[in-house]
Amino acid sequence: MNKLARWGLTMPATIAVVVLLVIPVLLTIATTFGEAKGPFSTYAAFFNSGFRRAVLYRTLKVALITTAISLVIGFITAYVIAQMPGRLKSIAIIAAVFPLLTGVVVRSFAWLIILGKNGIINDTLLSTGLITEPLSMLYTEGSVIVAMVYLFVPLMILTLTGVLEGIPRDLIEASASLGAKPVPTFLQVILPLATPGLIVGAVLVFTGSFTSYATPQLLGGEKQMMMGTFLYQRAMVTFDWVGASTIAAIMVVITIAVVTIMSRIARRLNPMAV
């Protein structure tokens, strides 16, 4: 009876995930090995093409830079929020949640207004006479990174605020009672205890930016093709489904590898577990 109940209750969700996600994704990956020129020919083609390699490297680079910047900004901000008194803290959290709940299209669009040829920055610089020709800031790696940092900083702030608030106050008091000044307390107690959380936050941002579509589409365009936009272009513009599947497979492998390796490291570093 119990056995029936527990399998019966999980069955619909299990079937849904297997039928709609696991099998389709495995089929996508499987098609990449079915080429007439040999099982790995599409991967050879991918890595032999300078253009495709560049897309992968660019995507990795943009994701890494986005992660690093978000980590620094997010950690400092979360540290400040964690020490705010109650009322101010709620306001700060609302201010971070609001952009997070606003859609990715809207948030990326804002940067089109800011960075565009007739955007705010160009307008301001032109009217002050600092430049005479508008700068082309859109469709550069920089514009994609700025928008992605904007996209992911709220997530980082909320994750890390939770992490910092989860560090028992007692430990910080114990550190002080043993004579540690604020900076040593930060370096020897707070930072090591926050590291697993920092890794989790970094993984969220890295995979999020590595697999993003809307932001590179809007702010990178054709010029700054990234894995997400490249996949879409192969699949829906050139209808090269095997090529698109190859991109998909590479994305899945990298994402899952990063997640499993990093979460294993985070778990090993997490003394609070057990």
Added chain:
Amino acid sequence: MTVSLTIENLSAHYGTTQVLKDLSLSVAAGELVSLLGSSGCGKTTTLRIVAGFLQPTTGTVRLGDRDLTTLPAHARDIGLVFQNYALFPHLSVLDNVAFGLKQRDIGKPERVRRAIAMLERVGLAPLSDRLPSALSGGQKQRVALARALVIEPPLLMFDEPLSNLDAKLRIDMRVEIRQLQRANGTTSLYVTHDQEEAFSISDRVAIMNAGRILQLDTPEVLYRRPANAFVARFVGFENLIRMKVTGREGAMITAEAAGGTRLHLSQDVFGPIKDEFVLAARADGLSVRRDGEGIPATLGTRTYLGRAYQYKCETAAGEITANGALSDPLETGTRAVLTPVAEQCCILDPED
């Protein structure tokens, strides 16, 4: 270098609620004083102010001739043992104990040597490489103790250190804490809500309520001669009976309670007795007998305590809890008398 702790006229507020009211206390060099009271009495607030985690509204805290009142916590040099140990989960037992020495810029070989020596004293040297998560509650408490002691602080403070341990371990640990504290002669302030723990471990105990110290005395004095009704109830005098002296004859007095109950008491036993007083009696302090002199009572529910039977008794002076002999169990509804047993009773001034 044992020094005394002096707390003067401390008051503290959380928002608009006053949690400490003009509290003064001094702990002599080498002495262990407990703050005892139920939650919300201000004992933990006092400890946190001394530790430097809270700022008092008014008052000063001095350790020897150093004024600590405005010093940040990390500059106070106080060893603190936390209720839930507060061991650094990312550091080994050894690194936890050596943490305070590291902050004092003591070189690695020296701090390892001292930390190991301290771990040996608490019997944990073999576990020095473990992480706190791999320790039992008692072991964690020993590490916390070693960590606080190894910095050789002039003052040790304990915040309910045994409340997370099981009963047997609690008794072992309090003996161990007492031994270590005695051996080092460190002035100590100990916070607990457990009366037995406070009495067994302390030189003196301060019983606190609503932000004040009601009585500060040795456990023996507190146990036998509480200064007021609150302390009396706290140390187990369950029955408080208001009485008036109606006659004096040498050392003997005759006193009457409400309902005309009459008792004869000796001032040789209880000390001088004023015309109006309160007789405080533990359940053992009123012996339930079939007849004789005492407070007439009708027996109610009887419970078995192992060493005696306990009765809820109806008397003219109100409901009283009293114990009777195992050899003679009495039924509910029996008419009996309650005879005072001098060593389990005391005399208090009436309060209004």
Added chain:
Amino acid sequence: MPTRVHPVLGAFAALVFLFLLAPLVIIVGASLSDTTFLTFPPQGLTLRWFSNIFHVEAFRRTAITSLQVAFLGTALSLLIGIPAAYALNRYRVELPRWLSTLFVLPILVPEIVFGFSLLKSITIGLGLPVYPSLILGHALLVLPYSVRVVGASLASFDFSVEEAARSLGCPPVKTFMTVVLPNIRAGVIAAFILAFITSINDVSVSVFLTGPGISTLPIQILAHMEQFFDPTIASVSVLLMLVTVGVMAVVEATLGLTFLTK
């Protein structure tokens, strides 16, 4: 945490919040500009771009589709997610560990890969029409929220209460509805909100599952932007932000916003 913050850190955090909120303010400003191009600060004030939204039929149609898909997809995910979350917590020991990993796969697998695979295997491979594909895709996309968020509140639920109800003669399903469900209400609401927001904002999955006459609002906005760069987009964005404000008000009223940091 100690209570004092270095002023430099405080100033840094203030700049971060400026960085977070300024772009949204700029969108609001741009939506009010009386110009045919996007600009900030607005030149002249008008609400005509808001009324223009209602004149562009595609916006109205895709907005309705988005709402329908978000409601149906979220409801479907809760319908299959709550029993799964319940079983995972109730029978934690008996169920294999990979099962809980399975239910977070929709987050783990890149959305864009999921969308593409769904299109390839289900919509085209099995010939399922676009609209149900879209709903199924969104239901699966938000399934992790249903399982994880509801699961988090079940984790702190004392199942002996359920046993108490059973011992008093309450049958299993009725026990779940009258004893368990009211106690995990907060988790269900939170899961619904997070799932709904995720669904309505989704691009990466929807971008593959749109066909002739069927599209979602974010996809429509992207398409519109490729042709026109007028303040209409800004005013649509403002309306979407108002939806977010509404959702946050609901969260605040039911759970308190600090819920979201947990």
